[in-house]
Amino acid sequence: MGSFTLIKVMMIIISTLIFLGGAKLLGIGVWVTVDGKSFLNIFGAVSAGAVFHIVNVGYLMIALGALLVILGYLGWCAAQKESKCLLLIFFLAIMTIFIVQIPGAVVALVYSCTDLAENILQPLLAPVLREKYGNNQDVTKTWNVTMKDHQCCGISGYSDFDNSFYKISTHGYPPFCCKSNSTTPCTQAAAQHAGVQGCFWELVFCIKQYAAALGGLAAGVCTLELSAMIVSLYLYCLLERGKASP
Numbered sequence: 529m530g531s532f533t534l535i536k537v538m539m540i541i542i543s544t545l546i547f548l549g550g551a552k553l554l555g556i557g558v559w560v561t562v563d564g565k566s567f568l569n570i571f572g573a574v575s576a577g578a579v580f581h582i583v584n585v586g587y588l589m590i591a592l593g594a595l596l597v598i599l600g601y602l603g604w605c606a607a608q609k610e611s612k613c614l615l616l617i618f619f620l621a622i623m624t625i626f627i628v629q630i631p632g633a634v635v636a637l638v639y640s641c642t643d644l645a646e647n648i649l650q651p652l653l654a655p656v657l658r659e660k661y662g663n664n665q666d667v668t669k670t671w672n673v674t675m676k677d678h679q680c681c682g683i684s685g686y687s688d689f690d691n692s693f694y695k696i697s698t699h700g701y702p703p704f705c706c707k708s709n710s711t712t713p714c715t716q717a718a719a720q721h722a723g724v725q726g727c728f729w730e731l732v733f734c735i736k737q738y739a740a741a742l743g744g745l746a747a748g749v750c751t752l753e754l755s756a757m758i759v760s761l762y763l764y765c766l767l768e769r770g771k772a773s774p
Contacts, residue, residue, distance in 0.1 A: 535763045536607050542756045543603030546622075549749045550596025557589030592625055596749070599625070603756065607763065615764040619757055626753045653683050653728070661702075662694030672704070680727035681705035686719035688726070 599621050606614035660667040675681055682688030686705040689695045694702065700713035706722045 532763075532766050535759060535766060536610070539607035539756075539759050539763050540604055542752065542759055543600050543607060545600075545752055546596050546603060546749075546756055547600025549752055550593045550598075550600055552593070553589050553596060553749055554593025557587070557591075557593055588628075592628070592749075595621070595625060603760065606760070610767060612764055612767050615760050615767070619760045619764065622753050622756050622760070626750060626757065653731075654688065657683060657688055658692040661689070661692060662697060672702070674727055674731070675702065675704035678727055678730045679704075679707075679724070680730060681719070681724040682726050683728045684726035686714075686716070686722075686724065 599618060602614060602621075603618045605611070606618050656667065657671065661671055662668055681702065681704050686701050689701050689705070698713070700715060701719045703714050705719040705724050706714035707724060
């Protein structure tokens with residue numbers, strides 16, 4: 529009797545935590561998806577698929593977060609009503625989500641805990657900046673915002689624009705490379721004198737920030753889901769054996 533009551537209370541608590549965790553997961557998924565799209569423009573359409581699996585994970589987190597909110601409520605109802613049917617549905621649904629969620633957590637943690645991002649970003653960024661900056665509106669706008677907000681220039685510096693579409697068409701460098709907002713052309717001498725740093729490490733930091741937020745939360749939710757599966761299955765077995773209170 530006491531064991532059943534304890535498991536029932538644990539089921540209610542875990543269901544509540546799943547509901548809150550799902551809401552948090554949903555919010556972070558929206559954040560990464562909305563803000564992450566701007567980073568896709570930095571990489572361009574060709575390289576985006578190779579690098580930004582994290583954005584796709586953002587969509588996955590939105591879907592999983594919404595499902596966890598629903599399932600958290602379902603688990604709470606199952607415990608309150610002592611319903612074997614609802615408990616079984618809850619267990620199977622949580623197990624399915626748990627299996628689907630693991631790859632997303634692994635991908636995000638890999639990006640945040642290793643040097644993988646640092647090793648592949650620069651080779652992918654260089655051709656996009658050289659060919660599409662000044663030629664593609666979305667890429668140009670996103671890079672302009674990035675360089676303005678972080679007070680940086682290019683990937684590693686102004687030299688990234690040498691032989692670029694922008695340099696050939698304007699005969700100069702972006703004004704951010706000269707710390708200038710005027711219409712005066714940013715020449716090589718002026719850019720060299722300004723000494724503006726590249727944006728590479730800022731981009732790496734932002735990517736790892738997204739990945740750490742996703743991976744950490746996903747890992748925590750996975751642990752919570754595992755606990756929910758154990759408790760719900762145990763409660764189901766107690767009900768099956770007829771140990772519920774009259």
